[in-house]
Amino acid sequence: MREPGSRIAEARRRAADAKQAALALAAAGFLAIALLARASHPAHASSASSTSTGSSTGLSTQSQDDNGLNLQPGQLGQSGGSSGGGGAQTGVS
Amino acid sequence: MIAATGIAWYAARAGGMLAYLLLTASVAVGLLLSGRARLQRWPRFALEDVHRFLGILAGTFIVVHGGALLLDHVVPFSLGRLLVPGAASYRPVWVAFGIVAAELLAALAVTNHYRRRLAHGLWRRLHMLNFAVWGLALVHGLTAGTDASTTWALVLYAGSAWLVLALLIHRISLHWNPLRSTERSTQWQ
Numbered sequence: 001m002r003e004p005g006s007r008i009a010e011a012r013r014r015a016a017d018a019k020q021a022a023l024a025l026a027a028a029g030f031l032a033i034a035l036l037a038r039a040s041h042p043a044h045a046s047s048a049s050s051t052s053t054g055s056s057t058g059l060s061t062q063s064q065d066d067n068g069l070n071l072q073p074g075q076l077g078q079s080g081g082s083s084g085g086g087g088a089q090t091g092v093s
Numbered sequence: 094m095i096a097a098t099g100i101a102w103y104a105a106r107a108g109g110m111l112a113y114l115l116l117t118a119s120v121a122v123g124l125l126l127s128g129r130a131r132l133q134r135w136p137r138f139a140l141e142d143v144h145r146f147l148g149i150l151a152g153t154f155i156v157v158h159g160g161a162l163l164l165d166h167v168v169p170f171s172l173g174r175l176l177v178p179g180a181a182s183y184r185p186v187w188v189a190f191g192i193v194a195a196e197l198l199a200a201l202a203v204t205n206h207y208r209r210r211l212a213h214g215l216w217r218r219l220h221m222l223n224f225a226v227w228g229l230a231l232v233h234g235l236t237a238g239t240d241a242s243t244t245w246a247l248v249l250y251a252g253s254a255w256l257v258l259a260l261l262i263h264r265i266s267l268h269w270n271p272l273r274s275t276e277r278s279t280q281w282q
Contacts, residue, residue, distance in 0.1 A: 007136075014139060015143055019142070023150065026154070030154070034106070036240070036243075036245050037103050037110075037240050
């Protein structure tokens with residue numbers, strides 16, 4: 001039978017361990033989510049390097065669309081191909 | 094400069110998502126506490142300590158989220174637009190949900206600080222507003238989050254919402270049947 005004092009000290013230590021684990025998990029989670037976010041939008045990283053290949057207006061639109069600036073639910077963004085009438089908007093609901 | 098902007102942009106997104114997940118964890122532990130669940134090896138004061146720490150950590154990552162948005166140039170945010178609901182140029186209504194959630198959380202943190210000076214009933218009712226904070230943060234993430242449509246983000250949102258709703262339903266069921274609550278408490282020991 002353990003003394004109440006030692007049980008309290010043990011619970012305090014357990015809480016301190018849990019807080020340290022939460023801190024470590026948060027740091028790891030932050031990196032993991034940042035990497036997932038980067039992997040989800042590879043065009044964001046590549047748009048800067050492809051600046052010289054297209055018109056400035058088209059690239060600007062592409063960058064905004066990749067980052068979710070102008071996209072509305074059910075709308076597909078198109079940048080350079082707007083003149084082709086490719087249907088930049090859909091009626092997906 | 095481009096690299097720095099990129100880092101800030103990813104830090105903003107990761108910080109926001111992580112703040113929401115930590116808020117979920119804090120709410121989940123809070124629901125366990127309010128349900129008077131007595132877990133072996135986990136006395137109430139220890140759970141309260143972890144609950145408080147998770148809330149502080151969530152607040153820290155909200156600051157990271159906002160600070161990174163200020164540094165980032167992908168979505169231009171000034172301090173005013175970051176603090177005033179509805180002033181943002183990007184999806185103002187949905188961003189406002191996040192701003193209101195963060196400011197409400199800050200206000201609730203102040204009430205926690207002065208908890209001993211407040212009547213317990215008043216503090217408890219104010220503390221319930223943390224559910225509103227969590228709900229606003231969920232809506233903000235789903236509607237204003239860049240990653241909201243990705244599979245991994247949807248899994249995280251769905252999982253966290255399921256956890257909180259399940260614990261909330263469990264808690265409400267205990268409220269309507271306090272006898273069962275006592276029985277469960279003794280079972281969990």
